[in-house]
Amino acid sequence: xxxxxxxxxxxxxxxxxxxxxxxxxxxxxxxxxxxxxxxxxxxxxxxxxxxxxxxxxxxxxxxxxxxxxxxxxxxxxxxxxxxxxxxxxxxxxxxxxxxxxxxxxxxxxxxxxxxxxxxxxxxxxxxxxxxxxxxxxxxxxxxxxxxxxxxxxxxxxxxxxxxxxxxxxxxxxxxxxxxxxxxxxxxxxxxxxxxxxxxxxxxxxxxxxxxxxxxxxxxxxxxxxxxxxxxxxxxxxxxxxxxxxxxxxxxxxxxxxxxxxxxxxxxxxxxxxxxxxxxxxxxxxxxxxxxxxxxxxxxxxxxxxxxxxxxxxxxxxxxxxxxxxxxxxxxxxxxxxxxxxxxxxxxxxxxxxxxxxxxxxxxxxxxxx
Amino acid sequence: xxxxxxxxxxxxxxxxxxxxxxxxxxxxxxxxxxxxxxxxxxxxxxxxxxxxxxxxxxxxxxxxxxxxxxxxxxxxxxxxxxxxxxxxxxxxxxxxxxxxxxxxxxxxxxxxxxxxxxxxxxxxxxxxxxxxxxxxxxxxxxxxxxxxxxxxxxxxxxxxxxxxxxxxxxxxxxxxxxxxxxxxxxxxxxxxxxxxxxxxxxxxxxxxxxxxxxxxxxxxxxxxxxxxxxxxxxxxxxxxxxxxxxxxxxxxxxxxxxxxxxxxxxxxxxxxxxxxxxxxxxxxxxxxxxxxxxxxxxxxxxxxxxxxxxxxxxxxxxxxxxxxxxxxxxxxxxxxxxxxxxxxxxx
Numbered sequence: 216x217x218x219x220x221x222x223x224x225x226x227x228x229x230x231x232x233x234x235x236x237x238x239x240x241x242x243x244x245x246x247x248x249x250x251x252x253x254x255x256x257x258x259x260x261x262x263x264x265x266x267x268x269x270x271x272x273x274x275x276x277x278x279x280x281x282x283x284x285x286x287x288x289x290x291x292x293x294x295x296x297x298x299x300x301x302x303x304x305x306x307x308x309x310x311x312x313x314x315x316x317x318x319x320x321x322x323x324x325x326x327x328x329x330x331x332x333x334x335x336x337x338x339x340x341x342x343x344x345x346x347x348x349x350x351x352x353x354x355x356x357x358x359x360x361x362x363x364x365x366x367x368x369x370x371x372x373x374x375x376x377x378x379x380x381x382x383x384x385x386x387x388x389x390x391x392x393x394x395x396x397x398x399x400x401x402x403x404x405x406x407x408x409x410x411x412x413x414x415x416x417x418x419x420x421x422x423x424x425x426x427x428x429x430x431x432x433x434x435x436x437x438x439x440x441x442x443x444x445x446x447x448x449x450x451x452x453x454x455x456x457x458x459x460x461x462x463x464x465x466x467x468x469x470x471x472x473x474x475x476x477x478x479x480x481x482x483x484x485x486x487x488x489x490x491x492x493x494x495x496x497x498x499x500x501x502x503x504x505x506x507x508x509x510x511x512x513x514x515x516x517x518x519x520x521x522x523x524x525x526x527x528x529x530x531x532x533x534x535x536x537x538x539x540x541x542x543x544x545x546x547x548x549x550x551x552x553x554x555x556x557x558x559x560x561x562x563x564x565x566x567x568x569x570x571x572x573x574x575x576x577x578x579x580x581x582x583x584x
Numbered sequence: 585x586x587x588x589x590x591x592x593x594x595x596x597x598x599x600x601x602x603x604x605x606x607x608x609x610x611x612x613x614x615x616x617x618x619x620x621x622x623x624x625x626x627x628x629x630x631x632x633x634x635x636x637x638x639x640x641x642x643x644x645x646x647x648x649x650x651x652x653x654x655x656x657x658x659x660x661x662x663x664x665x666x667x668x669x670x671x672x673x674x675x676x677x678x679x680x681x682x683x684x685x686x687x688x689x690x691x692x693x694x695x696x697x698x699x700x701x702x703x704x705x706x707x708x709x710x711x712x713x714x715x716x717x718x719x720x721x722x723x724x725x726x727x728x729x730x731x732x733x734x735x736x737x738x739x740x741x742x743x744x745x746x747x748x749x750x751x752x753x754x755x756x757x758x759x760x761x762x763x764x765x766x767x768x769x770x771x772x773x774x775x776x777x778x779x780x781x782x783x784x785x786x787x788x789x790x791x792x793x794x795x796x797x798x799x800x801x802x803x804x805x806x807x808x809x810x811x812x813x814x815x816x817x818x819x820x821x822x823x824x825x826x827x828x829x830x831x832x833x834x835x836x837x838x839x840x841x842x843x844x845x846x847x848x849x850x851x852x853x854x855x856x857x858x859x860x861x862x863x864x865x866x867x868x869x870x871x872x873x874x875x876x877x878x879x880x881x882x883x884x885x886x887x888x889x890x891x892x893x894x895x896x897x898x899x900x901x902x903x904x905x906x907x908x909x910x911x912x913x914x915x916x917x918x919x920x921x922x923x924x925x926x927x928x929x930x931x
């Protein structure tokens with residue numbers, strides 16, 4: 216039976232050779248990669264992948280952001296499907312994992328616009344992008360010690376909004392409307408949310424200049440219409456006609472307040488925030504005195520545009536001043552006088568933006584407290 | 585409902601206990617109504633203002649009573665629905681999804697058919713009730729046919745409902761502006777908006793179903809002792825499915841009230857109804873293991889919850905305390921209404 220034994224030996228040998236060859240193939244390729252061109256040195260790309268990483272599209276606010284990103288991609292003459300969507304569904308871990316996967320797939324040839332879901336997640340995302348040679352622009356979330364200028368060209372920009380200033384201005388509109396005297400109440404967002412804190416602080420800042428106006432009460436209404444309705448009913452019972460104006464942390468709260476006032480037959484001025492289409496209609500009808508629009512469409516488009524134009528080398532981020540690397544997004548005040556004009560210009564027809572005017576509508580360098 | 589409470593040491597103690605249990609929720613409600621004006625009196629006393637207890641109270645006034653009633657109506661409808669289920673010893677947690685779906689479909693149909701009650705748009709009301717009924721029917725069928733615990737089926741259906749409402753609206757709000765429909769809130773008879781009378785009518789219907797129909801009595805039979813009910817030849821599966829369907833219809837009624845109150849239908853319309861309604865049912869004295877309680881208990885429970893919510897704002901206590909106080913109240917109510925002598929173990 217020796218021919219059988221020979222056959223088995225031969226087969227074993229050939230299989231071992233096959234395995235060895237295979238192993239060499241993999242490691243050899245990896246070794247070659249080590250001596251290849253470093254991605255960091257390859258500064259710009261002719262046609263990088265463009266991606267937006269965000270929570271999800273069911274929220275109207277994020278839908279606006281992403282539609283801006285799509286509008287930018289279309290302005291490059293591509294179909295809007297060219298934009299890659301990374302959806303984190305509110306998970307920072309998924310956000311980071313998706314970015315790393317896309318970096319591996321694109322070999323770093325990536326222009327990424329991202330909200331990292333929470334502030335601590337911004338650093339690992341930025342570092343992963345910088346290491347891979349991709350270009351990243353962030354929106355909303357980052358820690359105060361993380362700055363684009365510390366990363367050369369690859370961390371292009373960060374945009375955020377401060378709500379304190381705009382909330383202070385709507386408060387001033389309200390306080391002027393009640394003649395600078397009387398009592399106001401504030402209905403806030405979820406008490407621990409940063410925008411909720413900033414919007415109440417804005418009201419308090421404005422009140423310093425109006426010594427005859429008393430802040431009767433401030434309670435959280437959790438950004439919720441029905442909750443706001445109930446809290447406002449309580450305020451009406453407690454303060455009744457002492458309330459001469461209402462400061463709301465957002466439009467949704469404003470709707471609940473308006474209905475509570477309507478049930479009582481009361482007609483007093485209220486101001487809100489966010490500039491939702493329905494709130495703009497109510498401003499036009501004179502039911503809301505003022506709201507603030509933060510133009511998420513532009514914010515989403517320009518964040519992707521900054522990362523893209525840096526990636527293709529149209530401008531060199533490290534040569535730009537700090538106020539072009541970290542800046543506040545736009546805020547537009549809407550009052551009964553300009554509500555219809557605003558609606559026609561921004562809501563019914565989304566304006567065609569010049570996506571290379573990176574900083575025109577922005578609002579100055581981000582200040583840290 | 586006292587005759588359903590048996591057990592205890594001696595007949596005398598047992599009877600006493602039953603009387604206390606039966607009237608405790610009403611006693612709590614009355615105490616709260618008298619308690620909040622004391623805080624108001626104290627506050628004015630400290631400021632040196634004239635204040636006669638109760639007469640000068642802003643809380644203890646007819647205007648505020650109507651505010652509390654308006655705030656309570658949607659929650660009352662939902663709580664009545666879940667009362668039937670809890671009497672059967674099951675639980676229904678689908679209210680948030682069912683309310684959102686019913687509200688959103690109501691608004692879509694209402695606007696599509698003309699946008700005013702004076703046109704064919706009134707058909708949106710029965711459509712919404714049918715939608716609620718279908719959601720409840722699905723709950724019941726899955727619960728009975730596949731023998732899945734009711735809390736799990738209904739919780740999952742609730743999520744399905746919320747998701748479906750989100751798909752329908754895409755996250756937008758739908759405004760229902762019709763003056764005729766909104767007269768539910770804006771037109772008052774004897775100081776109370778029309779929606780309070782509609783809710784009262786619904787409460788009467790619920791009470792009638794509970795105490796004057798076979799179906800209502802069967803809920804108690806199933807909750808009081810399911811084996812006994814089966815042994816007596818009762819089709820328990822059918823009773824359960826009908827119970828869940830009925831609950832769904834009342835959830836949809838709650839959705840109509842919620843839209844009537846703020847004029848907006850959205851995915852968030854159903855928010856918070858789970859906590860409010862279950863709290864109200866339990867605080868009102870309906871026992872979670874079934875067989876005891878009823879819709880009148882639920883009325884008292886809903887009023888307790890809303891009097892606390894309103895009163896805390898009126899006396900100027902921070903909002904976050906309200907949930908804490910309600911939580912303590914739920915535990916107290918369950919401890920009080922549990923007859924530890926007759927229960928061998930608790931799961």
